[in-house]
Amino acid sequence: FSKNIISFKPNKIIWCFFIMTKNIVIHWFRKDLRLLDNPALVLAAEQGKVLPIYILDNDNAGDHAIGAASRCWLHHSLKSLNASLGGNLAVYKGNPLDIFKKIIAIHDVKAVYWNRCYEPWSMVRDQIIKEDLNASGIKVQSTNGSLLWEPWEIKKDDGTPYKVFTPFYRNGCLQERFPREPLPVPANLEYYKDIDGSLSIDQIKLLPDVGWDKKFEPFWTIGEAGAQLRFQHFKDKGLSQYKDGRNLPSKPYVSRLSAHLHFGEISPNQLWYDVKSLGDDKNIDHFCSELGWREFSYSQLYHNPDLPTKNLQKKFDTFPWLEDQILLNAWKTGQTGVPMVDAGMRELWQSGYMHNRVRMIVGSFLIKNLCQHWHHGERWFWDTLVDADLANNSASWQWVAGCGADAAPYFRIFNPVKQGQKFDPEGKYVRQFIPEISSLPDKYLFNPWEAPEHILKDSGVKLGVDYPKPVINLKDSRNAALEAFQSLKQDIS
Numbered sequence: 394f395s396k397n398i399i400s401f402k403p404n405k406i407i408w409c410f411f412i413m414t415k416n417i418v419i420h421w422f423r424k425d426l427r428l429l430d431n432p433a434l435v436l437a438a439e440q441g442k443v444l445p446i447y448i449l450d451n452d453n454a455g456d457h458a459i460g461a462a463s464r465c466w467l468h469h470s471l472k473s474l475n476a477s478l479g480g481n482l483a484v485y486k487g488n489p490l491d492i493f494k495k496i497i498a499i500h501d502v503k504a505v506y507w508n509r510c511y512e513p514w515s516m517v518r519d520q521i522i523k524e525d526l527n528a529s530g531i532k533v534q535s536t537n538g539s540l541l542w543e544p545w546e547i548k549k550d551d552g553t554p555y556k557v558f559t560p561f562y563r564n565g566c567l568q569e570r571f572p573r574e575p576l577p578v579p580a581n582l583e584y585y586k587d588i589d590g591s592l593s594i595d596q597i598k599l600l601p602d603v604g605w606d607k608k609f610e611p612f613w614t615i616g617e618a619g620a621q622l623r624f625q626h627f628k629d630k631g632l633s634q635y636k637d638g639r640n641l642p643s644k645p646y647v648s649r650l651s652a653h654l655h656f657g658e659i660s661p662n663q664l665w666y667d668v669k670s671l672g673d674d675k676n677i678d679h680f681c682s683e684l685g686w687r688e689f690s691y692s693q694l695y696h697n698p699d700l701p702t703k704n705l706q707k708k709f710d711t712f713p714w715l716e717d718q719i720l721l722n723a724w725k726t727g728q729t730g731v732p733m734v735d736a737g738m739r740e741l742w743q744s745g746y747m748h749n750r751v752r753m754i755v756g757s758f759l760i761k762n763l764c765q766h767w768h769h770g771e772r773w774f775w776d777t778l779v780d781a782d783l784a785n786n787s788a789s790w791q792w793v794a795g796c797g798a799d800a801a802p803y804f805r806i807f808n809p810v811k812q813g814q815k816f817d818p819e820g821k822y823v824r825q826f827i828p829e830i831s832s833l834p835d836k837y838l839f840n841p842w843e844a845p846e847h848i849l850k851d852s853g854v855k856l857g858v859d860y861p862k863p864v865i866n867l868k869d870s871r872n873a874a875l876e877a878f879q880s881l882k883q884d885i886s
């Protein structure tokens with residue numbers, strides 16, 4: 394402790410006095426809620442005693458303040474991180490610039506470290522904070538702790554960003570350089586704790602008043618240790634089947650690491666090097682290329698800050714979307730009467746997650762069969778996914794709608810019946826999430842409206858009573874969507 398004594402809050406009648414610890418460095422945890430392979434934390438630990446902080450910032454995030462399901466995840470992830478930090482995590486809520494000003498007024502802070510975030514709003518905020526802290530004589534250093542390549546690094550020879558995934562990944566990323574190798578947990582991490590100014594994790598009130606978050610519990614082990622367990626499980630049970638098996642929603646062949654990655658409980662660098670160390674085969678290559686899709690989403694967001702709200706292909710601006718709350722609510726609640734769609738929406742509601750194949754099916758159905766604007770899907774996913782991620786979510790919705798970079802052509806409309814028959818051939822996924830039709834034979838499981846009356850009766854299913862009749866005719870709505878698309882093309886020609 395130094396002998397330095399400063400005064401604080403001079404406008405108050407009571408003057409507070411603090412004994413300052415010299416040379417504190419702050420590590421600002423954001424989307425890097427881990428100790429392993431945390432480059433900014435390693436740098437901070439080399440400099441002195443570390444004050445580890447987390448700030449819940451809803452002030453700068455605007456429409457992209459963290460959604461309800463992600464808030465639940467964050468609560469448990471912060472608890473886990475705090476335990477790993479020996480209970481020293483200082484938590485705050487509000488505008489980070491104001492919070493930093495309060496912290497530096499009380500503590501002798503010499504430097505602040507963080508791993509970069511890439512949401513447009515956080516990049517603007519961070520630049521302002523950096524300039525402000527620098528002006529107060531405090532060093533600020535940021536590093537890359539969440540991407541394999543910086544989004545500004547990967548460009549075509551002419552200096553423009555890639556618009557198509559394969560050349561982005563193969564000619565851009567893979568030719569640029571090897572990703573940074575993972576780092577160990579910093580040795581001898583010494584902590585400093587802000588006892589006076591910070592809040593407890595419970596005080597920032599991330600959990601809902603009504604405990605609906607409890608339903609997520611069986612699905613996840615949230616936090617860094619849980620991420621490592623999940624990764625190990627994937628290496629044992631999924632990776633060797635990944636390339637083909639990743640399309641089968643009832644099988645354990647995907648990693649389910651997306652929320653752990655989003656919150657930075659595990660780094661993509663660790664995933665990359667760990668799987669590469671297991672050999673060289675099509676499954677490993679394919680898994681790494683999916684990490685590449687994540688990089689591609691971040692590249693799109695970086696180069697198009699409007700990605701969450703504006704069509705990348707402007708011709709879609711005049712698309713004749715319908716507004717229909719009844720159809721939208723049927724989709725959100727898994728009551729469309731189209732089993733593969735409803736199973737996906739119910740998986741989402743129950744677990745905060747949906748398998749990638751099914752995300753594409755429910756997205757196509759919403760946009761193309763129900764003719765609802767992709768923004769509605771993006772917003773619902775934002776609130777209900779535990780892995781809601783501004784880059785991945787926006788880029789993926791634009792991809793499904795056909796208006797994004799390297800997007801699925803608008804005329805490719807998923808048939809949810811055929812998709813179910815192909816990717817859930819035994820009907821396990823649909824039966825798990827729609828128990829009321831589980832007795833139907835496989836032949837009619839994905840299209841119960843086509844089942845003869847006696848089959849429905851033998852299966853104990855009354856359509857329109859136990860399970861809805863379809864809210865839309867798949868064939869007619871498909872044709873209407875194609876017609877709307879044609880008219881769009883004529884508009885712009």
Ligand code: FAD
Pocket residue numbers: 639647648649650651652654655683684686687688690747748749750752753756774778780781782783785786787789790793
């Ligand atoms: P795995 O197959 O095990 O893949 C490993 C990791 O690679 C994933 O965790 C993810 O980080 C990344 N990845 C895989 N597929 C994609 C992809 N298509 N695009 C970008 N990254 C990918 N992913 C999110 O992380 N957050 C979102 O908010 C999100 N919204 C989506 C919305 C729609 C409409 C669609 C079609 C996809 C969305 N995705 C989103 C992408 C993808 O569905 C999920 O990343 C994937 O399902 C997560 O499951 P997993 O971890 O088992 O993936």
